[in-house]
Amino acid sequence: MKYFIDPTIDCVFKKILGAIGREKLLMNFVNSVLKPKVLITRIVVQNPYNDKDYEEDKLSIVDIKAQDENGVTYQIEVQVATPAFLANRMLCNWGDIYQGQLVEGVGFAQLKPVISIWLLTGTMIKSSVPFHHHFEAFDRHNNVLLSDHMSIHVLELGKWRKPDRLQPVDNSVYPSDLKKRDSELMSNSISRRGDAGMALPFQISATTKWDCSKAPFGWV
Numbered sequence: 001m002k003y004f005i006d007p008t009i010d011c012v013f014k015k016i017l018g019a020i021g022r023e024k025l026l027m028n029f030v031n032s033v034l035k036p037k038v039l040i041t042r043i044v045v046q047n048p049y050n051d052k053d054y055e056e057d058k059l060s061i062v063d064i065k066a067q068d069e070n071g072v073t074y075q076i077e078v079q080v081a082t083p084a085f086l087a088n089r090m091l092c093n094w095g096d097i098y099q100g101q102l103v104e105g106v107g108f109a110q111l112k113p114v115i116s117i118w119l120l121t122g123t124m125i126k127s128s129v130p131f132h133h134h135f136e137a138f139d140r141h142n143n144v145l146l147s148d149h150m151s152i153h154v155l156e157l158g159k160w161r162k163p164d165r166l167q168p169v170d171n172s173v174y175p176s177d178l179k180k181r182d183s184e185l186m187s188n189s190i191s192r193r194g195d196a197g198m199a200l201p202f203q204i205s206a207t208t209k210w211d212c213s214k215a216p217f218g219w220v
Helices: 010-017 023-034 086-099
Strands: 043-046 064-068 073-079 114-120 132-139 144-156
Touching: 010 023, 010 064, 010 073, 023 043, 023 064, 023 073, 023 114, 023 144, 073 086, 086 114, 086 144
Parallel strands: 073 114, 114 144
Antiparallel strands: 043 064, 064 073, 132 144
């Protein structure tokens, strides 16, 4: 039996993309969002808890954290509410993960990029039409990039409209199901239903019910 589940529910989202055993789907999702020149071929899910340096520090927990074969770290979040301070939270979460690489024996030269991907069910950037925005440490006046280590992608699903067909990034790594027409996927896939036919830009089959009271990762 198939169940329709809203993938923007926090625990469902983590179960879909962040659970051990879902690495291939997570890798495909990251590739489809970033569209890198060289596709990611391996990704490992990591502990979503960012360690505190001091007792009084605020514990930082992200939805999904993973690392690819080149040591690049990915933070993936789903956010239903869009409070005014959300941009500040994005920067803080990114900073926590980037700074967290500086463990004993690791120098600044050894730091790797951290890429954050935020999926918002609503709209945060009302002055801009595109649903996908990419923010970097960039001097727009002199057209100079400070560093490619900072990268924050914001996907506003409230602006996204499903195309007639979902285009795979690469047949060798992207789920073959996404080559089917969206109408065929609807009967066997997770789909977020909303106004004007809005749906999440990823869909998979759901064959089991998930208990949202339990952590989907196994991290303690």
